[in-house]
Amino acid sequence: MxxxxxxxxxxxxxxxxxxxxxxxxxxxxxxxxxxxxxxxxxxxxxxxxxxxxxxxxxxxxxxxxxxxxxxxxxxxxxxxxxxxxxxxxxxxxxxxxxxxxxxxxxxxxxxxxxxxxxxxxxxxxxxxxxxxxxxxxxxxxxxxxxxxxxxxxxxxxxxxxxxxxxxxxxxxxxxxxxxxxxxxxxxxxxxxxxxxxxxxxAGAPQAQADCKRLVADVAGRGIDPALIDDTTTRIARARGSAEARAGIAAFFDKRAPDWRS
Structure with missing residues (x-):
């Protein structure tokens, strides 16, 4: 460069x-x-x-x-x-x-x-x-x-x-x-x-990357069963991620999550 x-x-x-x-x-x-x-x-x-x-x-x-x-x-x-x-x-x-x-x-x-x-x-x-x-x-x-x-x-x-x-x-x-x-x-x-x-x-890096894809994929689409299924799958996947588990644990422990250190 x-x-x-x-x-x-x-x-x-x-x-x-x-x-x-x-x-x-x-x-x-x-x-x-x-x-x-x-x-x-x-x-x-x-x-x-x-x-x-x-x-x-x-x-x-x-x-x-x-x-x-x-x-x-x-x-x-x-x-x-x-x-x-x-x-x-x-x-x-x-x-x-x-x-x-x-x-x-x-x-x-x-x-x-x-x-x-x-x-x-x-x-x-x-x-x-x-x-x-x-x-x-x-x-x-x-x-x-x-x-x-x-x-x-x-x-x-x-x-x-x-x-x-x-x-x-x-x-x-x-x-x-x-x-x-x-x-x-x-x-x-x-x-x-x-x-x-x-x-x-302050946000989780993988969650932010997923949010960017979410906006790109959802914008302009009609709200139909396919979109509802898609967004349901996305939140289920996010809930089960290591990043989400770490973030929720940090919240209840009243400490900053790992990605903020």
Whole structure:
């Protein structure tokens, strides 16, 4: 992984991945995409990492695709564009599918692919000055690879508007749409992210991974006998797990469970 593009900061069981191209507002190209994919996979495989925070150095979180990268893409063959777009789609899927909880720490611009990164995280918190937008249409492009995550976050109706207009919107609107969970002042952003990370560390790691799969599998499904059977099986399996036995025993013993030590 190229440390000049992406910096890893460990603080206890929390890993912060800092996008580190401030001179271009952390816009990503094929190299940053590869570095972030590698770092996410490594974090998922590291049992010492419990929470992953995605952040950006400089004035912005992520301004989307790098202009030089997009200029080069215009000259690619169809096969080359498939490969290049596949790398971006893989990075987003890796982020969204991480077994550990993820937090987007957002400030400044979070445009196009930057909006996609926010939507692909489990929890998103931003400063009031943050700005969002699926601006691809204004360059003759479409927000295809980020669309599953943005639509999941804000719904099809809102996505239809913002995909078509390419207009930018502020943090207050992002909160109303569901893209953000919280907005806080810049001088309290790091403290709020840390507090959220501490809340996440209080949960059992396997239970959190199962919760992420539960949401992904249940969202949008009709409540029918198949879904009821599925969720019944999931809670029965969780009740019988070693993690649940340890957590319940710790509760009655009035002590912290093992995963909090």
């Amino acid at each position: 190229d440390a000049s593009l992406l910096q890893c900061e460990h603080r206890g069981a929390t890993l912060t991945l800092w996008l580190n191209r401030p001179e271009v507002h952390n816009a990503f190209d094929e190299h940053l995409i590869a570095a972030l994919t590698e770092a996410l996979r490594a974090a998922d495989a590291d049992s010492a990492v419990r929470v992953v925070v995605l952040a950006g150095h400089g004035k912005s979180f992520c301004a989307g695709g790098d202009l030089d990268w997009m200029r080069r893409m215009a000259g690619f063959s169809h096969e080359d564009n498939l490969c290049d777009a596949g790398a971006l789609a893989t990075m987003l899927a890796t982020l969204a599918g991480l077994s550990k909880p993820t937090i987007a720490r957002v400030h400044g611009a979070a445009l196009a692919g930057g909006t996609g990164l926010v939507a692909a995280c489990d929890i998103a918190i931003a400063t009031p000055e943050a700005r969002f937008g699926t601006t691809e249409v204004r360059l003759g492009l479409i927000p295809a690879t980020i669309s599953p995550y943005v639509i999941r976050a804000i719904g099809a109706r809102a996505a239809q508007r913002y995909f078509l207009t390419g207009e930018r919107f502020d943090a207050a609107q992002a909160l109303r749409l569901g893209l953000l969970h919280e907005v806080c002042e810049a001088d309290t952003l790091d403290a709020r992210v840390q507090a959220l990370a501490e809340d996440l560390l």
